[in-house]
Amino acid sequence: xxxxxxxxxxxxxxxxxxxxxxxxxxxxxxxxxxxxxxxxxxxxxxxxxxxxxxxxxxxxxxxxxxxxxxxxxxxxxxxxxxxxxxxxxxxxxxxxxxxxxxxxxxxxxxxxxxxxxxxxxxxxxxxxxxxxxxxxxxxxxxxxxxxxxxxxxxxxxxxxxxxxxxxxxxxxxxxxxxxxxxxxxxxxxxxxxxxxxxxxxxxxxxxxxxxxxxxxxxxxxxxxxxxxxxxxxxxxxxxxxxxxxxxxxxxxxxxxxxxxxxxxxxxxxxxxxxxxxxxxxxxxxxxxxxxxxxxxxxxxxxxxxxxxxxxxxxxxxxxxxxxxxxxxxxxxxxxxxxxxxxxxxxxxxxxxxxxxxxxxxxxxxxxxxxxxxxxxxxxxxxxxxxxxx
Numbered sequence: 565x566x567x568x569x570x571x572x573x574x575x576x577x578x579x580x581x582x583x584x585x586x587x588x589x590x591x592x593x594x595x596x597x598x599x600x601x602x603x604x605x606x607x608x609x610x611x612x613x614x615x616x617x618x619x620x621x622x623x624x625x626x627x628x629x630x631x632x633x634x635x636x637x638x639x640x641x642x643x644x645x646x647x648x649x650x651x652x653x654x655x656x657x658x659x660x661x662x663x664x665x666x667x668x669x670x671x672x673x674x675x676x677x678x679x680x681x682x683x684x685x686x687x688x689x690x691x692x693x694x695x696x697x698x699x700x701x702x703x704x705x706x707x708x709x710x711x712x713x714x715x716x717x718x719x720x721x722x723x724x725x726x727x728x729x730x731x732x733x734x735x736x737x738x739x740x741x742x743x744x745x746x747x748x749x750x751x752x753x754x755x756x757x758x759x760x761x762x763x764x765x766x767x768x769x770x771x772x773x774x775x776x777x778x779x780x781x782x783x784x785x786x787x788x789x790x791x792x793x794x795x796x797x798x799x800x801x802x803x804x805x806x807x808x809x810x811x812x813x814x815x816x817x818x819x820x821x822x823x824x825x826x827x828x829x830x831x832x833x834x835x836x837x838x839x840x841x842x843x844x845x846x847x848x849x850x851x852x853x854x855x856x857x858x859x860x861x862x863x864x865x866x867x868x869x870x871x872x873x874x875x876x877x878x879x880x881x882x883x884x885x886x887x888x889x890x891x892x893x894x895x896x897x898x899x900x901x902x903x904x905x906x907x908x909x910x911x912x913x914x915x916x917x918x919x920x921x922x923x924x925x926x927x928x929x930x931x932x933x934x935x936x937x938x939x940x941x942x943x944x945x946x947x948x949x950x951x952x953x
Contacts, residue, residue, distance in 0.1 A: 574878060575827075575871025576624065577885025579864050581934075583621060584891040586614035588933070589926040591698065591896055595903045596925070602918045610919065612845050613838050618701060619861035621892075622800065625705055626807040627865055629712055633719050634813050640712050649709045652952050657693070657702040659949050660893050664696035665689070667897065668760070681761040687785045692767035692792060694759055696896050700751060700767060707793055708800030715808055725812050732805040739798055740854040746772040749795040764788065769795035802858050810866070822870035830870070834863035883938060890937030890951045891930065898936070899929045 593611040596603050632638065665682070672679055685694060693700030718728070742748050747770040752759075759766035763783065770791040774782045782788070810819055837859040844851035902925060906914070914921065941947045 572877050572882050572885070573868060573872040574875050574881055574885075575868035576865070577881045577888075578871070579620065579868045580624070580888035581881070581884035581891075583617040583864075584888045584895070584933075585926065585930045586617035587698065587892055588895045588899065588930050589614045589922065590617070591899055592903075592922055592926045592929065594697070595899060596918070596922060599903050599907065601903070601906065601914070601921060603922075604918050607918045607922050609842060610922065612842050615841075616834070616838065616857075616860035616864060619803075619857040620864050621701070622705065622708070622803050623807065623858075623861035623865045626708070626711075626800070626803045627810060629709065630715055630804060630807045630811050633715055633808065633811060634816075640716060642710070642713070645710055645712065649706050653702045653706045653709075656893060656950055656952055657699060657706075660699060661689070661693070661695040664699070664897070667900075668695070681758070684761050685759065685763045685765070687789060688763075688767050689760060691789060694767065697751065697759075698892065698896050701892075704749075704796050704799075707796045708804070711797065711800055711804045715804055718808070725809065725814055728805060728809050728812065732802060732809060735798075735802040735805055736852075736854050736858065739802055740852045742795065742798055743853050747795070749792060749799065767792060802854065803861070806858065806862055810862075819866065819869055820873065822866060822873070824870065824874055827867040827870035830863045830867040834860050834867070837863070884934065887934055887937040887941065890941065891933045893950070894936060895929055895933040898932050899925070902929055902932075 590611050593603065593607055595601075596607070668682055669679065672682060683689065688694030691703060693703055718731075723731075749767070749769040750771065751766055753768045753771060754762065754765040757765045764781065768788060768791070774787075774791070809815055837856055840849070840851040841853070841856040841860075843849045844853070844856075906925070937951070941951060
């Protein structure tokens with residue numbers, strides 16, 4: 565591999581930052597909606613066009629995770645994966661959950677609300693990222709990390725590239741069937757409710773399946789966690805299989821030789837997939853959600869790799885890549901502060917287009933989050949606890 569890729573994947577760092585911005589934009593749209601700030605079809609479309617972000621982070625994680633599968637004899641175990649991924653994901657998950665829960669407690673106390681409501685769904689709070697809407701990604705990625713054992717098994721059995729493609733297509737079909745059947749993981753099972761105040765209102769999976777089995781609402785929390793874990797594994801399976809394909813010795817050489825023109829083609833293809841998904845959301849045509857997620861994520865990933873082989877490192881882009889995880893974790897807190905401040909602005913000053921408000925809100929949130937993360941990372945105790953850097 566070229567020396568530039570060994571140092572930093574500059575294209576990947578850039579797209580990490582763009583994806584973090586996209587996540588902030590999605591949540592800006594949600595908070596604008598809940599806060600009564602005007603939105604329209606344009607803002608809704610932009611939110612939908614930004615949903616490549618989490619799939620990209622998944623694709624990148626599994627790409628890096630499977631990078632040495634074919635070149636190293638290192639074998640993982642359940643214990644080693646649990647230990648390494650706990651340090652990388654569960655430690656910041658624990659501390660950020662405490663931070664966001666503390667904010668919820670403070671708001672409840674200031675409003676003289678019952679504190680017991682915040683702990684109505686402890687399973688959601690402890691295991692499924694319920695302290696804040698975006699934290700679910702950490703236990704999702706932690707769960708998916710155990711699929712590296714399956715990947716190592718396939719490599720050990722010398723599964724060829726053709727069979728990997730077959731398994732990948734099968735995994736995509738299974739994932740799409742899970743989605744269209746209403747059995748996918750859903751953060752909002754009951755849209756509009758306070759997740760922590762109503763048990764099973766958020767972060768559930770296989771709802772249609774449980775409705776067939778149980779005549780009344782299922783409150784078995786062990787079963788709930790089990791079904792969510794299965795849904796997360798099915799979601800992550802196509803990512804790790806496609807990452808294996810990209811890192812296969814035969815494909816790896818081709819990926820390393822991607823040039824700028826191919827990177828541009830990949831980005832155009834990604835835009836086309838996003839447009840098809842937007843038409844699917846608008847019920848104009850049917851386009852598989854699984855194809856949208858995997859397609860946009862890996863187009864962006866491959867484009868980033870191609871750019872990385874042709875451009876030298878840039879310290880600002882490198883810093884953006886390093887800070888992207890922290891931006892993802894802190895942005896919702898910053899966003900809530902800015903949205904609350906907007907509530908104090910006279911309505912006359914907010915009579916501008918909703919898209920302008922959304923982009924301005926997202927941009928100042930993103931820049932503030934980046935600055936805070938970058939400065940916090942200079943303090944080693946904070947960096948290790950909150951960002952694991």
